[in-house]
Amino acid sequence: MKLYYKPGACSLSPHIVLREAGLPFDLVKVDLAAKTLPGGSDFRAVNPKGQVPTLALDEGGILTEGAVIVQYIADKVPGSGLIPMAGTMERYRVQELMNFIGMELHKGAVPLFRMMTEVVSDTHRAFAAKVLRGRLAILNQQLEGRSYLTGEIFTVADAYAYTVLSWMPRINFDLSPFPNLKSFAERVAARPAVQATHAAEAR
Ligand SMILES: N[C@@H](CCC(=O)N[C@@H](CS)C(=O)NCC(=O)O)C(=O)O
Numbered sequence: 306m307k308l309y310y311k312p313g314a315c316s317l318s319p320h321i322v323l324r325e326a327g328l329p330f331d332l333v334k335v336d337l338a339a340k341t342l343p344g345g346s347d348f349r350a351v352n353p354k355g356q357v358p359t360l361a362l363d364e365g366g367i368l369t370e371g372a373v374i375v376q377y378i379a380d381k382v383p384g385s386g387l388i389p390m391a392g393t394m395e396r397y398r399v400q401e402l403m404n405f406i407g408m409e410l411h412k413g414a415v416p417l418f419r420m421m422t423e424v425v426s427d428t429h430r431a432f433a434a435k436v437l438r439g440r441l442a443i444l445n446q447q448l449e450g451r452s453y454l455t456g457e458i459f460t461v462a463d464a465y466a467y468t469v470l471s472w473m474p475r476i477n478f479d480l481s482p483f484p485n486l487k488s489f490a491e492r493v494a495a496r497p498a499v500q501a502t503h504a505a506e507a508r
Pocket residue numbers: 314315316337354355356357358369370371372407
């Protein structure tokens with residue numbers, strides 16, 4: 306497998322999951338602004354969406370959409386705990402969380418990034434921040450009395466939530482009203498696979 310990524314972007318989540326799963330993979334850094342690959346070729350020839358994460362599969366073809374990519378990876382290592390078995394209620398709970406993280410948190414944070422300053426009005430920005438605060442309060446509540454989002458086992462939903470939370474300093478979003486989110490982010494950051502992921506993306 307080959308993961309197309311941009312350091313610190315939402316591709317961090319499948320990158321973490323690949324390392325947690327212990328599977329072999331290659332990394333390809335994408336210049337998202339120019340939509341080019343190392344060497345200068347057009348990234349859109351690989352993925353017409355021009356977005357990371359993109360996973361090139363061993364059997365050929367690509368898989369896109371981070372919330373689906375992480376399930377594909379985790380299903381390759383049954384028993385890793387990264388995702389409950391398909392068809393179980395526990396699986397739907399993880400999917401419910403990932404949909405919430407993707408639709409409400411990931412996309413909800415986008416208007417707050419500095420690169421959006423010219424296209425997002427102050428009113429829109431203030432509204433987006435208010436909505437995001439409310440959604441983060443829900444995630445904070447979900448973590449009450451738990452180490453990870455579904456309990457004591459690290460799943461793909463935790464990798465995605467951690468990725469989105471890692472953007473909060475960059476968008477000047479104060480997490481101090483959410484102590485469970487802060488301790489969760491620290492707990493995930495301390496995992497050896499997560500540290501290895503950050504080290505690889507810093508190279
Ligand atoms: N729906 C996609 C969204 C992925 C996404 O937003 N990727 C961003 C980086 S975090 C990106 O590639 N942005 C460049 C672009 O959209 O042109 C997913 O969930 O994987």
